[in-house]
Amino acid sequence: MAKPEKVSAVAELKEQFENSGSALITEYRGLSVPQITQLRKDLGDSASYTVAKNTLVKRAADEANVEGLDELLSGPTAIAFVTGEVVEAAKALKNFAKDNKELVIKGGIMDGTPVSVAEIEKIADLESREVLLSKMAGALKGGQSKAAGLFNAP
Template identity: 45%
Template sequence: MNREQKTAAIAEIVDHINEAEAVLVVDYRGLTVTQASELRGHLRDNDASLVVAKNTLTGRAITEVGESAEPLRDFLAGPTALTYVNGDVAAAAKAITTFAKANGDLPTFKGGVMDGKQLSSDEITSISKLPSRDVLYGQLVGMVAAPITGLARSLGGLIGGLAIALAGVQEKKESGEVPSGDAPAAAAPTEDTSAPAAEEQDGAAEGDAGNDESGASA
């Protein structure tokens, strides 16, 4: 591999690391070409890829990426393959674990990095036992939808009960069991007799005054 090829290989590793959600490092010793191809197919189905790279080139790529990739350097010993995970980390880890169980425990996890944090082989194995992202999403939707469904049923029952009650009241009104509830006719206004009484009193007073005057002149 000449200098240009090495430079291109390093740039490719840098791009893969920067774009990946996680990088899982495996020891691929013992895998046949056929087995490696089969494993790549399983990983491809889970939005991940398996790439064998020289440790020296990977080390130089880590230096270019910077601090977030430094945890990978601890695993660059012996035959090394990098699994670049661009989708669900749990699904990719599960794909490797499932494949290894069916193929003599090959390959084996060395470790990895996710969000700039180093992962041990045991931690990756634990991640592989988690439900996939799709399963977790389905469980979350079920948890959120369950109370809403119950609320809808309760509201439906209340509305149905109210409709039945109103229909019963209407039937009783029509049969005469319950008064129709028509508003009473407005009462006629009462005649105010206070003003005429006052006028009569004033007239009587004037008559008395006239009588007094006639009496005085007589």
């Protein structure tokens, strides 16, 4: 890769780090192009899936002041830059990895904090934000209904 191409690739990766709340690091060794295309579809609008050279990712992460990625950047690396819901992206990666053993989730960064594979799997097991909010609203409404019933009791 020529020097100007590397500079623009680093700038693009830096912008993705800055514009995403989270970055989930994977190893894609053994995946075919159609499989990676399917993974990108599965991620949908919640994340973009980028294959990049480790040295360029390290430079971009340093420029974007992202720490904790160095130990994750070995072997063929691809990054899911999460711009939407982290839960949706983590679920998509976990489900895809379940069906395609070649995809290995290595870890990531969420809100500037390094996260392990176990933490990503816990996040993937959570329900979506909308479901959690509706459960919380239901719990709050249920408590208010009980209180109103007590106040109206003879």
